[in-house]
Amino acid sequence: GAVVSQHPSRVICKSGTSVKIECRSLDFQATTMFWYRQFPKQSLMLMATSNEGSKATYEQGVEKDKFLINHASLTLSTLTVTSAHPEDSSFYICSARKRTTEETQYFGPGTRLLVL
Amino acid sequence: EDQVTQSPEALRLQEGESSSLNCSYTVSGLRGLFWYRQDPGKGPEFLFTLYSAGEEKEKERLKATLTKKESFLHITAPKPEDSATYLCALTTSGTYKYIFGTGTRLKVLA
Numbered sequence: 229g230a231v232v233s234q235h236p237s238r239v240i241c242k243s244g245t246s247v248k249i250e251c252r253s254l255d256f257q258a259t260t261m262f263w264y265r266q267f268p269k270q271s272l273m274l275m276a277t278s279n280e281g282s283k284a285t286y287e288q289g290v291e292k293d294k295f296l297i298n299h300a301s302l303t304l305s306t307l308t309v310t311s312a313h314p315e316d317s318s319f320y321i322c323s324a325r326k327r328t329t330e331e332t333q334y335f336g337p338g339t340r341l342l343v344l
Numbered sequence: 345e346d347q348v349t350q351s352p353e354a355l356r357l358q359e360g361e362s363s364s365l366n367c368s369y370t371v372s373g374l375r376g377l378f379w380y381r382q383d384p385g386k387g388p389e390f391l392f393t394l395y396s397a398g399e400e401k402e403k404e405r406l407k408a409t410l411t412k413k414e415s416f417l418h419i420t421a422p423k424p425e426d427s428a429t430y431l432c433a434l435t436t437s438g439t440y441k442y443i444f445g446t447g448t449r450l451k452v453l454a
Contacts, residue, residue, distance in 0.1 A: 262441075
């Protein structure tokens with residue numbers, strides 16, 4: 229199997245606070261993890277790619293200081309939305325790849341963030 | 345520029361009415377093509393990976409095929425629980441990142 233979990237599944241926070249989202253590969257080691265954002269009725273938009281033990285690579289237009297990504301182990305990556313604002317409200321989805329030679333990404337169930 | 349197009353955008357089928365979803369692409373050097381289904385409010389669920397033209401894969405009522413220009417996801421005798429958005433994505437020789445199609449919203453009526 230290839231199961232990816234995310235926690236929390238849903239979070240509501242006040243404007244200005246920080247929120248951390250965890251992404252775990254439960255039954256495999258993930259050399260690479262990806263973070264996406266999805267707006268209603270739109271496709272997934274890649275935010276950043278993270279490899280275990282290295283700094284994340286961010287897509288153009290994604291603020292590194294706002295969306296902090298840490299990939300501390302082969303089974304865990306975290307996304308921290310710092311000083312969240314209402315416009316950060318979205319559906320955040322992570323994915324993981326098993327090995328560098330396998331390109332299939334396995335997605336987590338997503339985290340719905342609402343910033344008030 | 346690499347492009348992935350899915351058609352139709354939306355499809356309504358009666359239960360048992362077989363059909364096909366299309367994912368056509370113009371890319372420089374296809375490496376892999378991937379099919380997912382996504383239910384509302386959930387992450388994409390992996391269905392198939394195809395690497396070579398002529399390759400076919402099956403799972404229950406679904407069958408994915410690949411040519412040099414497109415991929416089809418055939419749905420045989422669909423059931424209401426097959427209702428979802430079906431996404432195709434691909435990687436190319438130029439990037440490991442997914443290039444997504446816009447998806448096909450499938451609704452199967454009982």
